[in-house]
Amino acid sequence: xxxxxxxxxxxxxxxxxxxxxxxxxxxxxxxxxxxxxxxxxxxxxxxxxxxxxxxxxxxxxxxxxxxxxxxxxxxxxxxxxxxxxxxxxxxxxxxxxxxxxxxxxxxxxxxxxxxxxxxxxxxxxxxxxxxxxxxxxxxxxxxxxxxxxxxxxxxxxxxxxxxxxxxxxxxxxxxxxxxxxxxxxxxxxxxxxxxxxxxxxxxxxxxxxxxxxxxxxxxxxxxxxx
Amino acid sequence: xxxxxxxxxxxxxxxxxxxxxxxxxxxxxxxxxxxxxxxxxxxxxxxxxxxxxxxxxxxxxxxxxxxxxxxxxxxxxxxxxxxxxxxxxxxxxxxxxxxxxxxxxxxxxxxxxxxxxxxxxxxxxxxxxxxxxxxxxxxxxxxxxxxxxxxxxxxxxxxxxxxxxxxxxxxxxxxxxxxxxxxxxxxxxxxxxxxxxxxxxxxxxxxxxxxxxxxxxxxxxxxxxxxxxxxxxxxxxxxxxxxxxxxxxxxxxxxxxxxxxxxxxxxxxxxxxxxxxxxxxxxxxxxxxxxxxxxxxxxxxxxxxxxxxxxxxxxxxxxxxxxxxxxxxxxxxxxxxxxxxxxxxxxxxxxxxxxxxxxxxxxxxxxxxxxxxxxxxxxxxxxxxxxxxxxxxxxxxxxxxxxxxxxxxxxxxxxxxxxxxxxxxxxxxxxxxxxxxxxxxxxxxxxxxxxxxxxxxxxxxxxxxxxxxxxxxxxxxxxxxxxxxxxxxxxxxxxxxxxxxxxxxxxxxxxxxxxxxxxxxxxxxxxxxxxxxxxxxxxxxxxxxxxxxxxxxxxxxxxxxxxxxxx
Numbered sequence: 068x069x070x071x072x073x074x075x076x077x078x079x080x081x082x083x084x085x086x087x088x089x090x091x092x093x094x095x096x097x098x099x100x101x102x103x104x105x106x107x108x109x110x111x112x113x114x115x116x117x118x119x120x121x122x123x124x125x126x127x128x129x130x131x132x133x134x135x136x137x138x139x140x141x142x143x144x145x146x147x148x149x150x151x152x153x154x155x156x157x158x159x160x161x162x163x164x165x166x167x168x169x170x171x172x173x174x175x176x177x178x179x180x181x182x183x184x185x186x187x188x189x190x191x192x193x194x195x196x197x198x199x200x201x202x203x204x205x206x207x208x209x210x211x212x213x214x215x216x217x218x219x220x221x222x223x224x225x226x227x228x229x230x231x232x233x234x235x236x237x238x239x240x241x242x243x244x245x246x247x248x249x250x251x252x253x254x255x256x257x258x259x260x261x262x263x264x265x266x267x268x269x270x271x272x273x274x275x276x277x278x279x280x281x282x283x284x285x286x287x288x289x290x291x292x293x
Numbered sequence: 294x295x296x297x298x299x300x301x302x303x304x305x306x307x308x309x310x311x312x313x314x315x316x317x318x319x320x321x322x323x324x325x326x327x328x329x330x331x332x333x334x335x336x337x338x339x340x341x342x343x344x345x346x347x348x349x350x351x352x353x354x355x356x357x358x359x360x361x362x363x364x365x366x367x368x369x370x371x372x373x374x375x376x377x378x379x380x381x382x383x384x385x386x387x388x389x390x391x392x393x394x395x396x397x398x399x400x401x402x403x404x405x406x407x408x409x410x411x412x413x414x415x416x417x418x419x420x421x422x423x424x425x426x427x428x429x430x431x432x433x434x435x436x437x438x439x440x441x442x443x444x445x446x447x448x449x450x451x452x453x454x455x456x457x458x459x460x461x462x463x464x465x466x467x468x469x470x471x472x473x474x475x476x477x478x479x480x481x482x483x484x485x486x487x488x489x490x491x492x493x494x495x496x497x498x499x500x501x502x503x504x505x506x507x508x509x510x511x512x513x514x515x516x517x518x519x520x521x522x523x524x525x526x527x528x529x530x531x532x533x534x535x536x537x538x539x540x541x542x543x544x545x546x547x548x549x550x551x552x553x554x555x556x557x558x559x560x561x562x563x564x565x566x567x568x569x570x571x572x573x574x575x576x577x578x579x580x581x582x583x584x585x586x587x588x589x590x591x592x593x594x595x596x597x598x599x600x601x602x603x604x605x606x607x608x609x610x611x612x613x614x615x616x617x618x619x620x621x622x623x624x625x626x627x628x629x630x631x632x633x634x635x636x637x638x639x640x641x642x643x644x645x646x647x648x649x650x651x652x653x654x655x656x657x658x659x660x661x662x663x664x665x666x667x668x669x670x671x672x673x674x675x676x677x678x679x680x681x682x683x684x685x686x687x688x689x690x691x692x693x694x695x696x697x698x699x700x701x702x703x704x705x706x707x708x709x710x711x712x713x714x715x716x717x718x719x720x721x722x723x724x725x726x727x728x729x730x731x732x733x734x735x736x737x738x739x740x741x742x743x744x745x746x747x748x749x750x751x752x753x754x755x756x757x758x759x760x761x762x763x764x765x766x767x768x769x770x771x772x773x774x775x776x777x778x779x780x781x782x783x784x785x786x787x788x789x790x791x792x793x794x795x796x797x798x799x800x801x802x803x804x805x806x807x808x809x810x811x812x813x814x815x816x817x818x819x820x821x822x823x824x825x826x827x828x829x830x831x832x833x834x835x836x837x838x839x840x841x842x843x844x845x846x847x848x849x850x851x852x853x854x855x856x857x858x859x860x
Contacts, residue, residue, distance in 0.1 A: 118467050119463045119464075119466075122462075122463045122467050123409065123410070126459055126462050126490075126493055127459055130455060130458075130459070130493040130494070130496075133498055134497040134500060134501045136498075137498040137501035137502065138501050141501075141505060222512050223512055223514050225515075226515055229514035229515065233514075237504070
C-alpha cells in the first residue's frame with residue numbers, strides 16, 4: 068500500500084538523529100482530497116499519512132454498527148415486551164432488491180480486480196455498474212415503501228411498521244452515502260502522491276460490503292422478528 | 294524556533310482577518326481554543342442557572358428579573374433544570390477536557406502538525422455551537438416545540454462528538470511523530486484516545502435513541518409510547534416496561550457519559566501530579582490499563598440505573614458487580630497518584646492544588662458511589678435524590694471542573710504566552726474547594742435524612758427540624774462559591790492581557806513535546822523540522838543531568854553534551 072506510516076521502523080529512526088523529517092518521503096501538499104487541510108503552504112512538507120482514511124473508515128463502521136445495534140436492541144426489547152405486536156409482512160420487492168445489493172458487492176470486487184490489473188476502462192465499467200445497482204436498490208426500497216403504503220401501513224401504524232421504515236430509511240441514508248463515495252472515486256482526479264485511486268476504491272469497498280452485510284442482518288431481523 | 298504569529302491567538306491577529314483566522318480556521322489550536330471559549334461561556338451560564346434554581350427553592354416568592362413566571366410554573370423550573378444539566382454535561386464536562394484541551398494539545402503532544410481531518414474538526418465545532426444555540430433557545434420558547442428542539446440539539450451534539458471522536462482516534466493511531474511509540478504516549482493522550490473510542494460507541498447509541506424519539510414526536514410512531522397510546526390499547530396489553538426502553542437507551546449513554554467526562558480528567562490529573570511532583574508516573578503501564586478498564590467497565594454499567602425499573606432479577610446483581618468492579622481501575626489510579634506523591638518534593642502551585650483537590654473529590658465522591666452501587670440505596674434514591682445529586686455533582690461535576698481548571702493553569706502559559714496569577718489562583722482554589730464541600734456534603738445528609746422513615750415520632754420530628762437550616766446553609770454556600778468564580782474570571786481576563794509574560798518554552802520544566810516549542814506555539818506547531826521522540830513521557834528525577842528531567846525530544850547525544858558541559 069502506498070504511503071504507509073513510519074510506525075514499523077521507529078527503532079531505526081531513533082538511530083537517525085540528524086534529520087528530523089528524514090524518515091518520511093516528501094508527500095503531497097494536502098487539500099486535494101476533501102480533508103487534507105489547505106491553509107496555504109505552511110504544511111507543505113508535512114502531511115498526514117493517507118492511511119488515516121482506512122483507519123477512519125474502520126472506526127467509523129464500528130460506530131455505525133453501534134447505531135444500528137441500538138435500534139436492533141430496541142426492536143428486540145419491544146418485540147418481546149409488547150403485547151400488541153402486529154405482524155407486518157415484508158413487501159415482496161425486498162427479496163429481488165436484496166439480490167441487487169448482493170450482486171453489487173460482486174461487481175464492485177470485479178471492478179477492483181480490473182483496477183489491480185491496470186485495466187482502467189474495465190474498472191470504470193464495473194464501478195459504474197455497481198453505482199447503478201446501488202441506485203436501483205434505493206429505488207427498490209422506495210417501491211417497498213409504496214407497496215406498504217398501498218396496503219395502508221404507514222410509519223405510525225404499529226411498532227413493527229415503524230421499525231421497518233426506520234431500519235430501511237436509516238440504511239438507505241447510509242447506503243446513499245456509499246453511492247456518493249462510489250461516484251467520488253469514479254469522478255475524482257487522483258494525483259500521483261497521497262491517496263491513490265486503488266486505495267480510495269478499497270476504502271469505498273469496505274463501506275459498501277459493510278452496508279451489504281448490514282442489510283442482510285436487518286432483513287433477517289425483520290423477517291425472523293415478525 | 295520560529296516565533297511567528299500563531300493561529301492560537303484568538304484575539305485580533307494583525308493579518309488574515311478575524312473570520313479566516315479564528316472563525317473558519319481549520320487549525321487545531323484555534324478550534325481547541327474556540328471549544329474552550331464555548332465551555333467558559335456555558336459554565337457561567339449554567340452556574341447562573343443553578344443559582345436561580347437555588348434562590349427559587351429557598352425563596353419561592355422572590356421576583357426574578359426576566360423569569361417572573363418561574364414562581365408559578367413548574368414547567369419553567371423543569372426547563373431551567375434541564376438547561377442547567379444539558380449545558381454543564383454536554384458543553385462543559387464532555388466538551389472542554391476532550392474537544393478543548395484535546396484539540397489543542399493532542400497533536401502537539403504526539404508530534405503531529407494537525408488533526409487527521411481538519412475540516413471535519415471545524416464542522417464538529419460549528420455543530421457544537423449550533424447545538425448550544427438550540428439548547429439555549431429551548432428555554433425561551435413554549436414547552437412542546439422546546440422539547441423537540443432539545444432532542445434535535447442533542448442529536449446534533451452527538452454528531453459533533455462522533456466527528457470529534459473519529460478525529461481523535463485516527464489522529465492518535467496514524468499521525469504520531471517519529472519515535473512516538475504507544476508506550477511513549479503521555480497519559481493525557483492515552484486518556485483522550487480511550488475516551489474517543491468510548492465516545493464512538495456511546496454517542497451513536499444516543500443518536501439512535503434521539504432518532505427514535507424524534508420520529509415519535511414528529512411522525513407519531515410508538516417507540517417510546519406515551520400514556521395516551523397506552524390508554525388506547527386493550528387491557529392487559531400494556532407492557533409494564535414501556536418507558537423502560539427509553540431509560541435503557543438513555544442510561545446506556547448517560548452512565549457511560551460520566552466516564553466520557555471523567556476519563557480525560559483522570560489523564561490530565563495524573564499528568565499534572567507527575568510533573569509537579571517531579572517524579573515518573575508510578576506503574577505507568579498499569580495506569581494505562583486502568584484507564585482502559587475505566588472505559589470498558591464504564592461502557593458496561595448502564596444497567597446499574599435500572600434497579601428500580603423492573604429488569605430481570607439477576608441482572609441487577611450482574612450490574613452491581615460491574616459497577617463495583619469499576620473500583621478496581623479507580624483504586625489503581627488512586628494508588629498510582631499516591632505512589633507518585635510518596636516522598637516527592639511537591640510544587641504546590643495552583644495547577645497542582647487543583648489536581649490534589651480532584652483527588653480529594655474523586656475519593657469522597659467515589660466513596661458515596663460505593664453506597665450507590667449497592668442495590669438498596671439506589672432503589673431508595675430513585676424516590677428522593679438529594680444523595681444522588683450530591684454524589685454526581687461532587688464526582689462528575691466538580692471533580693471534572695477541578696481538573697479542567699488545573700489543566701488551564703498548567704497550559705495557560707503555552708496557549709497565551711502569559712501566566713495566570715498564582716496568588717489569585719490559590720485564593721480561588723481554597724474558596725472553591727471549601728465551598729463545594731459545604732454545598733454537596735450536606736446534600737448527602739439531606740438524601741440520607743429523607744430515608745429515615747424507619748424512625749418514628751420524636752426522632753423524625755427532630756430530623757425534620759434541621760432540614761430547613763441545612764437547606765439555607767447550602768444556598769449560602771452556593772452563593773459564596775459562585776461569587777468566588779468571579780475571582781477566576783477576573784484572573785483569567787486580566788492575565789490574558791496583563792499577565793506575567795512567559796519567555797521560555799518550558800516554564801514548568803515538563804517533558805512532553807508541546808513544551809519544546811515557543812509559547813504560544815507557531816502556526817505550524819513544530820517549525821522547520823519534525824520532532825523526533827526518544828523516550829517516555831515521564832522521565833523525571835533522572836540523575837546526572839543538569840536539571841532533574843529529560844524531555845522526550847532530546848537526543849541522547851545532546852544529553853551527553855549537556856552533561857559534559859555541565860561538569
